[in-house]
Amino acid sequence: MTTVLIVEDEPKLATLLANYLRAAELEPHLVSDGALAVQAVHDLQPSIILLDLMLPGRDGVDICKEVRLFSRAPIIMLTARVEEVDRLLGLEIGADDYLCKPYSPREVVARVKAQLRRSQWHATQGRPDSPVSEAPLRIDESACRASWGHHDLDLTTAELRLLGTLARHPGRVFSRDQLLEHLHDDGRAVTDRAIDSHIRNIRRKLEQASEGDSPIRSVYGVGYAYEWLAP
Numbered sequence: 001m002t003t004v005l006i007v008e009d010e011p012k013l014a015t016l017l018a019n020y021l022r023a024a025e026l027e028p029h030l031v032s033d034g035a036l037a038v039q040a041v042h043d044l045q046p047s048i049i050l051l052d053l054m055l056p057g058r059d060g061v062d063i064c065k066e067v068r069l070f071s072r073a074p075i076i077m078l079t080a081r082v083e084e085v086d087r088l089l090g091l092e093i094g095a096d097d098y099l100c101k102p103y104s105p106r107e108v109v110a111r112v113k114a115q116l117r118r119s120q121w122h123a124t125q126g127r128p129d130s131p132v133s134e135a136p137l138r139i140d141e142s143a144c145r146a147s148w149g150h151h152d153l154d155l156t157t158a159e160l161r162l163l164g165t166l167a168r169h170p171g172r173v174f175s176r177d178q179l180l181e182h183l184h185d186d187g188r189a190v191t192d193r194a195i196d197s198h199i200r201n202i203r204r205k206l207e208q209a210s211e212g213d214s215p216i217r218s219v220y221g222v223g224y225a226y227e228w229l230a231p
Contacts, residue, residue: 001027004112005046007037007063008078009055013101017050020105021112034058041067048115050108051095053079061093068094074115074171076108096171098222114227118171136210139164151209158183159202162195166216166226175223199224 004021008014009032018028031040035057041049049067053060064075074096081100097111136149139160146153146160155163165182166174176195183194203214217225 001025002116003044003046004028004048004050005031005040005044006050007031007034007055007060008050008052009033016105017108020109024109024113026112034060034063037063038066041071041073046073047119048112049073049075050112051075051077053077064093064095074119076111076115097225098173098219115171118227137167139167148206148209153205153209155202155205159198162198163202166224170226173219173222173225179223
């Protein structure tokens with residue numbers, strides 16, 4: 001059975017998550033003290049880790065950084081404050097996804113399954129992530145062209161840059177401010193509203209090319225992530 005390590009110091013919340021994960025035929029293990037988390041990863045070799053940001057004994061950011069030195073297991077960070085996610089994104093700590101409390105346990109299970117599918121798919125490929133070249137998306141930034149399958153996406157330069165940034169890091173959540181840094185080279189003044197507008201246009205073009213599906217996921221209060229898995 002697939003092992004899920006839950007590092008969470010709120011007993012009721014940890015138990016609730018564990019119950020939902022068991023119902024999804026996953027095997028949860030609970031750790032409530034941050035000081036014990038790294039050793040638990042060594043001992044259990046979990047398939048995925050749910051890691052709270054604020055923990056007794058040790059901070060979740062430090063735990064994530066150390067775990068990334070020896071484990072490629074997907075890590076989903078849990079935090080009680082939306083503004084903390086922006087800080088986490090800026091730290092480049094190696095987490096794969098972020099969830100803000102209060103969240104639905106069903107949403108947690110869905111995110112866990114998505115990360116597990118991605119991890120398993122890349123393992124079967126026997127190679128590191130190469131998202132921009134994975135079918136059906138093709139991006140040629142030097143030629144300012146992008147396609148989905150046999151369909152030209154007809155993206156603007158800004159849209160091409162945004163999609164390329166997201167697709168090079170599948171599953172990683174980018175804040176709007178981070179995406180703004182990739183939008184223009186000339187330092188022009190733009191707002192994060194521009195990101196939302198560009199993302200809407202990219203989604204519309206992707207949906208037209210892919211018969212209704214878009215690989216770009218919105219993360220409420222945070223930003224956007226690119227998610228696509230081979231059928």
